[in-house]
Amino acid sequence: MRKDDLCITVPTFFRCPISLDVMKSPVSLCTGVTYDRASIQRWLDGGNNTCPATMQILQNKDFIPNRTLQRLIEIWSDSVRRRVCVESAELAAPTRDEITDAIDRVKIEKEERDDREVLSKIVRFGRESDDNRGFLAGKDDFVRLLVDLINQVDFKTTSAAKSLVVQEAVKILSMIRTKISDRRRFSNLILTNGRDRLTVIVYLFTTGNVELKIDCAGLLEFIAVDAESKLLIAERDGVITELMKSISKDSDLSLIESSLSCLIAISSPKRVKLNLIREILIGDVTKLLSDSTSSSVSVTEKCLKLLEILASTKEGRAEICGGDGECLKTVVKKLMKVSTAATEHAVTVLWSVSYLFKEDKALEAVTSANGVTKILLLLQSNCSPAVRRMLTDLLKVFKVNSRSCLSAYDTKTTHIMPF
Numbered sequence: 001m002r003k004d005d006l007c008i009t010v011p012t013f014f015r016c017p018i019s020l021d022v023m024k025s026p027v028s029l030c031t032g033v034t035y036d037r038a039s040i041q042r043w044l045d046g047g048n049n050t051c052p053a054t055m056q057i058l059q060n061k062d063f064i065p066n067r068t069l070q071r072l073i074e075i076w077s078d079s080v081r082r083r084v085c086v087e088s089a090e091l092a093a094p095t096r097d098e099i100t101d102a103i104d105r106v107k108i109e110k111e112e113r114d115d116r117e118v119l120s121k122i123v124r125f126g127r128e129s130d131d132n133r134g135f136l137a138g139k140d141d142f143v144r145l146l147v148d149l150i151n152q153v154d155f156k157t158t159s160a161a162k163s164l165v166v167q168e169a170v171k172i173l174s175m176i177r178t179k180i181s182d183r184r185r186f187s188n189l190i191l192t193n194g195r196d197r198l199t200v201i202v203y204l205f206t207t208g209n210v211e212l213k214i215d216c217a218g219l220l221e222f223i224a225v226d227a228e229s230k231l232l233i234a235e236r237d238g239v240i241t242e243l244m245k246s247i248s249k250d251s252d253l254s255l256i257e258s259s260l261s262c263l264i265a266i267s268s269p270k271r272v273k274l275n276l277i278r279e280i281l282i283g284d285v286t287k288l289l290s291d292s293t294s295s296s297v298s299v300t301e302k303c304l305k306l307l308e309i310l311a312s313t314k315e316g317r318a319e320i321c322g323g324d325g326e327c328l329k330t331v332v333k334k335l336m337k338v339s340t341a342a343t344e345h346a347v348t349v350l351w352s353v354s355y356l357f358k359e360d361k362a363l364e365a366v367t368s369a370n371g372v373t374k375i376l377l378l379l380q381s382n383c384s385p386a387v388r389r390m391l392t393d394l395l396k397v398f399k400v401n402s403r404s405c406l407s408a409y410d411t412k413t414t415h416i417m418p419f
Contacts (some may be wrong), residue, residue: 008080014073017042017053026070027063031056034066096135099125103142116161119168126175134174137179146173147189150200155207167212170204174215177222188225191232198236206242210252217258219248224265234272240279247284249291253299256288260302267309274315282310282319286327289334293395297339304334304345311352317362321353325365326352332369335378343378344387351390355397364395372398 014025025037031051035043040052040063042219049058056115095100102118126133148167180186182261190197205216220239224230233239245251246259263281266272288295295303307327310316320327328350335346350371353362366372370393379391 002114008084008270011076013069014076019060020258023069023073024159026066026068026073028401029064030059030062034069094125096132099136100139103139103145107141107145109135116168117162119165119172123171123175125166125174133176134179137176137181143173143180143186144189147186148196150197150312155203155330165202167204167208170201170212171215171218174218174222177219178224183222184225185314187225190219190223191229198232202236202238202242206238210255213246214252214255214258217243217255217262221258221262221265224262227269230266230269230272234266234269234275240275244279244281244284247288249288249293253296257296257298257302260299260306264302264305264309267306270313273310273313277310277313277315282307282316282327286330289330290326297342297375300334300338301341301345304331304342304349307331308345308352311349314357317353317357317359320349321359321361323366325361325368328362331365332371332374335374340384347390347394348377351394355390355393359399366397 010022012207014022016026016039017033019038021036023034023036026034027037027040028034029040029051031054033051033053035052043052044061048344049061051058057197099122105118122136126136146169148172150166155163177186190201201216201219205213205220208216220233224233243259243263247256247263251259263276267276286304289300289303311320331346331349334342335350335383336343350362350366353359354366354388375391375394375398379388379395
């Protein structure tokens, strides 16, 4: 039995062997096996003359109330109800007045700051609603207070209580980040002022559990506001390695999505692109796109967006077109039937390597993957003007007269598959 975060284990002998529910009126048959009265009555009314658990033929069909077991179930049920009431009250989201008091308490206890319970209460409050997150982000100096809590600490020597407080502060900042009005100022708070808070976030990203990794990746993405901040993040030891490890097909899907978003956010400077290419990111992204078990629409869109970004460099195009063209063939497969965004990113990748820079290997790979047919189909769909222009350019590269080909195609086709 489960109610939100409350987990209750039901003793096996309280369950009816037929319905597997807690028995309301336990009765025993002549075989000695106890059932809930309603369940065993339905069994017998169905024409059965055996004990369901033992399959023994019943000498009689009399019921004997098991009053001892019924009393035990009643005592257990009463204790469960009391526990649920207590724990539900403890887990209930606090009010805004209680949160204001909690924030003031953290401000006053500047020397100790070991009260994880206060920050945990704020986390519960923030998770309740979007309005609550906006309330927290708008509190005077609250964001600055949280940033101060994650000043550089030595996790090898600091107390366990202090480490947990830092983790809670990171959770709250990640949770309310989209409600912070001045993103650039927040980024400067993390990255400058002579305090290396970035080191703390990176350390938690590389060592934390999945939930904490997702929070840290979200924060890193949010503070990547310009070329300088993106370089600071991308060139910090361990960041790229951990991000790439987090997009492996065996990772949690939410962690894959947040890590891909972070990679997209930091990858615009050329130095970062070249570093990602050297780390064989394109190969990892291709594997992720090819693996249906770890790929969602969001993951597919983000993978194609990354390829689009990396295709803007000579080295990236060489990797995308390299080998047996597996990356491009995978991109062609994602041209249709994923989403509008995925189609736009995929078309841009193909346009970049095939039309803009006319890579010979790209033409071979796209042709072998039946890419021209899909380009023709997309031209007949309701795509955006920008995508339509790129598709037309691609047809020129493949030396196809789009008008005549479309005319010939229409005479043979009665139905165009949607994408």
